[in-house]
Amino acid sequence: MKTVGKPVIKKDAMALVTGQPVYTDDIAPKDCLIVKVLRSPHANALVKQVVKEGAMRIPGIEAVYTWEDVPGKRFTMAGQTYPEPSPYDRLILDRHMRFVGDPVAIVAGADALCVDQALAALKVEYEVLPAVLDFRKAKDHEVLVHPEEDWRSLCPVGADNRRNLCASGSMEKGDVDKVLADCDVVVSGSYHVQAAQQTMMETFRTFCYIDTYGRLNVVSSTQIVFHVRRILSHALDIPKSMIRAVKPRIGGGFGAKQTVVSEVYPAFVTWMTKKPAKMVFSREETQTASSPRHEMEVSVKIGADKTGNIRAIDVHTLSNTGAYGEHGPTTVGLSGTKSISLYGELDAHRFTYDVVYTNKMSAGAYRGYGATQGIYAVECAVNELAAKLSVDPVKLRLDNMVREGQVMPAYYGETNTSCALDRCLLKVKDMIGWEEKYPCRELGNGKVRSVGLAMGMQSSGISGVDVGSATIKLNEDGIYTLLIGAADMGTGCDTILAQMAAECLDCPVDEVIVSGADTDTSPYDSGSYASSTTYVTGKAVEKACEKLTRQIKERACQILSCSDETLFFDGHQAKDLDTGKTVGLKEIGTASMCGNNVALQVTETHSSPVSPPPFMAGAVEIELDKETGHVEIIDYVAVIDCGTVVNPNLARVQAEGGIAQGIGMALYEKVQYTEDGKLLNNSLMQYKIPTRLDVGKIRVEFESSYEPSGPFGAKSIGEIVINTPAPALTHAIYNATGIWFKELPVTSEKIAMGLLK
Amino acid sequence: MQIRITLNGRKITEDVSPDLLLLDWVRAHGCYSVKRGCETSNCGLCTVFMEDKPVLSCSVLAVRADGKRIETLEGLRKEAEEFGAFIAGQGAEQCGFCNPGMIMNAIALFRENPEPSEEEIKEYLAGNLCRCSGYEGQLRGIQAFLAYKKGGGIQ
Structure with a gap:
């Protein structure tokens, strides 16, 4: 292959490294109204009254809106395909405040100063209610987070607002209890993952304006333009035809921007005032009123016989969706399906779950999407099983891991069509020096070096749901334009999809212009989430380019007055093999603009009935100080099977970035609430994402399988990469201390206190 | 004022x-x-x-x-382009949002210490957060740039 598999530089790279104004706030009109919201100081309260008059009198204030001013139709902010599994439990502004940070009022004014003054001048009378803050007590609690009559669940996900249930359900194969009773060894444990924050560097932001046709234009830092259009139509109760959603460059997403976090507020202001309006979330708002990972407690039982044959896995997940149900019913599923399925040929498995509402910040989508929580729990339990059996954890996994060709009963019965997990694990073992280093060695100065490992998997798009589309057209100079509705959020999908187009069309990547994403001009795409873009949209690109090539040939045949059988086209030139006459691509493109009836533009759509999982193995070497509990990462190695690697540089950086994020979640990133339900970690001062001094050395390699259903054999890479650090580090910390820590993050403090016991 | x-x-x-x-x-x-x-x-x-x-x-x-x-x-367009190309060469610019701040600080580092060690690079840039790259690609880009400068600016 000429282009696929090459480390092509991202199309937007030079604009980004030279600091060009390409992000939402850089291109917002200068006369935008500044939009901010007043947020509830109470975890559960009813707004009795908002006195606006003082605020309205402040010079420059354009509008103050409260629950009385907004449409009364509930919707969800989750960027999912309609009908969304997430319940319709939101209003733009509600009278009922359900977490500290829930918006009470929207204020719009000429500048930030007057808006801040107006926010301070608003007088709100609350009826403070008791709150349900402990997710372990939320189900059937006397306090209901959503007591309202018009709460709606569109899909059969086992939701019941009268029980604080956002979803519940189960799946099983075989008699798990019986098999577990029959096992020689059973390991069980409950693993607690906190609501970690995506912490993309660009906070949530959106600006809106009314265009020539009276339509609401929404320019937003989003992964999901088409879902934004639909959600705003629901929220504002206006026709979808009146809305256009566009994304400029995005300063990181990681799933955070798969939820419509900031859009509704400026959209409402612009729709009401017909004036341009902008909302930029502060970091504090982004930390306290957004869409972080679902806090989960994952309880695992794993049974094996004494030879180390894993026979049964039982997973129960309790997930905390917080005040609203965005992505609640769907994230939880992955905690079972993508953890149990790492192990093939089980006699039985069971997965049960409850997703509960609480009066904390609502959760959303974050890279890994529930799989991260489930894999952390199951991989920790497997490591504990290895310790209990006195078997090398590498051997235990090699003996039990899912293999290519196996049917995966816990993964919707899909067949594992491409899998190099065994090669990934063996390579990781070599790279980290497992034979010499496992489990640990004392350095003699109170410090100990140890290793730990874990495996992971994810999916490639949502099978039977996600839709990717591509429009490709030939222009007059023989250059192509590729229009996509997928959202490059820094991942490089514009470039990766252009590489695929260039490969199909046999042209340089530079001759493929990429444009997206814009609901008015892009072909429909669910958006960039669920590790779908390379696999699903990539296939649409492949299909579109194949069809365009056929149409280019058709036009060439007309020009050369020859038949399809004698025409040879090499991507640059078409030749009639009978006469030797040729016509170049430039001429074909130009000829398409004169007396032509063959459209040299094609749109193709793709949806996949399957979602082939990428796989990976990760291993870490740490140095742990037994006096202080400090963990220093010496070396993190990962080997990934994402099928064909479309762009090795971009895939590698995805992996390194995901691993660093996983390290942050595993060791540093704390989520702490006061007794009243106020989040303490509300700044980057308090919420410590890793710096470059905290992640050690990260080394990534690829062991590719070939996925027949993917474009050029590719699967996905975006999410899987965050799944191994938490269990691998927990394992290494056990190997250094003899203590199994079952709650993230495993801070130095916890380790030091654990060692004192 | x-x-x-x-x-x-x-x-x-x-x-x-x-x-x-x-x-x-x-x-x-x-x-x-x-x-x-x-x-x-x-x-x-x-x-x-x-x-x-x-x-x-x-x-x-x-x-x-x-x-x-x-x-x-x-105001540092030439330097940004010259050094930034090495970050881009690794695909480490990713979303790009942290790049200007990091590149400013990296330029300051190169002016202060034209041949920094890996530790010196990490320490100098420790205050420049990045959530996309895991920092490794940035480090590779910086080291490739330093090697290029040491070689007289020829790739």
């Missing part, structure tokens, strides 16, 4: 509010490379040069820059 600042070589005299942050002032003058990633001087995205020294413009009042030279990435 009236201030006189030389922004990227251009002298500007202006009345400003005493609480105006330098970050908001440079953006108001078209220097959109300067980003706000936090409000607590933790992320490094808003790094600019004041009298050739990197400072966090979110934590400097515009009036403190009175009489001083301020430079942003817009």
Whole structure:
């Protein structure tokens, strides 16, 4: 292959490294109204009254809106395909405040100063209610987070607002209890993952304006333009035809921007005032009123016989969706399906779950999407099983891991069509020096070096749901334009999809212009989430380019007055093999603009009935100080099977970035609430994402399988990469201390206190 | 208050509010490379040069820059392109939002210490957060750039 598999530089790279104004706030009109919201100081309260008059009198204030001013139709902010599994439990502004940070009022004014003054001048009378803050007590609690009559669940996900249930359900194969009773060894444990924050560097932001046709234009830092259009139509109760959603460059997403976090507020202001309006979330708002990972407690039982044959896995997940149900019913599923399925040929498995509402910040989508929580729990339990059996954890996994060709009963019965997990694990073992280093060695100065490992998997798009589309057209100079509705959020999908187009069309990547994403001009795409873009949209690109090539040939045949059988086209030139006459691509493109009836533009759509999982193995070497509990990462190695690697540089950086994020979640990133339900970690001062001094050395390699259903054999890479650090580090910390820590993050403090016991 | 600042070589005299942050002032003058990633001087995205020294413009009042030279990435276009190409060469720019601040600080490092060790690089840039790259690709890019400079600027 000429282009696929090459480390092509991202199309937007030079604009980004030279600091060009390409992000939402850089291109917002200068006369935008500044939009901010007043947020509830109470975890559960009813707004009795908002006195606006003082605020309205402040010079420059354009509008103050409260629950009385907004449409009364509930919707969800989750960027999912309609009908969304997430319940319709939101209003733009509600009278009922359900977490500290829930918006009470929207204020719009000429500048930030007057808006801040107006926010301070608003007088709100609350009826403070008791709150349900402990997710372990939320189900059937006397306090209901959503007591309202018009709460709606569109899909059969086992939701019941009268029980604080956002979803519940189960799946099983075989008699798990019986098999577990029959096992020689059973390991069980409950693993607690906190609501970690995506912490993309660009906070949530959106600006809106009314265009020539009276339509609401929404320019937003989003992964999901088409879902934004639909959600705003629901929220504002206006026709979808009146809305256009566009994304400029995005300063990181990681799933955070798969939820419509900031859009509704400026959209409402612009729709009401017909004036341009902008909302930029502060970091504090982004930390306290957004869409972080679902806090989960994952309880695992794993049974094996004494030879180390894993026979049964039982997973129960309790997930905390917080005040609203965005992505609640769907994230939880992955905690079972993508953890149990790492192990093939089980006699039985069971997965049960409850997703509960609480009066904390609502959760959303974050890279890994529930799989991260489930894999952390199951991989920790497997490591504990290895310790209990006195078997090398590498051997235990090699003996039990899912293999290519196996049917995966816990993964919707899909067949594992491409899998190099065994090669990934063996390579990781070599790279980290497992034979010499496992489990640990004392350095003699109170410090100990140890290793730990874990495996992971994810999916490639949502099978039977996600839709990717591509429009490709030939222009007059023989250059192509590729229009996509997928959202490059820094991942490089514009470039990766252009590489695929260039490969199909046999042209340089530079001759493929990429444009997206814009609901008015892009072909429909669910958006960039669920590790779908390379696999699903990539296939649409492949299909579109194949069809365009056929149409280019058709036009060439007309020009050369020859038949399809004698025409040879090499991507640059078409030749009639009978006469030797040729016509170049430039001429074909130009000829398409004169007396032509063959459209040299094609749109193709793709949806996949399957979602082939990428796989990976990760291993870490740490140095742990037994006096202080400090963990220093010496070396993190990962080997990934994402099928064909479309762009090795971009895939590698995805992996390194995901691993660093996983390290942050595993060791540093704390989520702490006061007794009243106020989040303490509300700044980057308090919420410590890793710096470059905290992640050690990260080394990534690829062991590719070939996925027949993917474009050029590719699967996905975006999410899987965050799944191994938490269990691998927990394992290494056990190997250094003899203590199994079952709650993230495993801070130095916890380790030091654990060692004192 | 009236201030006189030389922004990227251009002298500007202006009345400003005493609480105006330098970050908001440079953006108001078209220097959109300067980003706000936090409000607590933790992320490094808003790094600019004041009298050739990197400072966090979110934590400097515009009036403190009175009489001083301020430079942003817009004023260092050649250096940004030359070094940035090496970050791009690794695919490590990713979303790009942290890049201007990191590149400003990296340029400051190269001026101060033209041949930094790996540890010196990490330490100098520790205040420049990045959530996309895991920092490894940035390090590879920096090291490739240093090797290129050492070789007389020939790739």
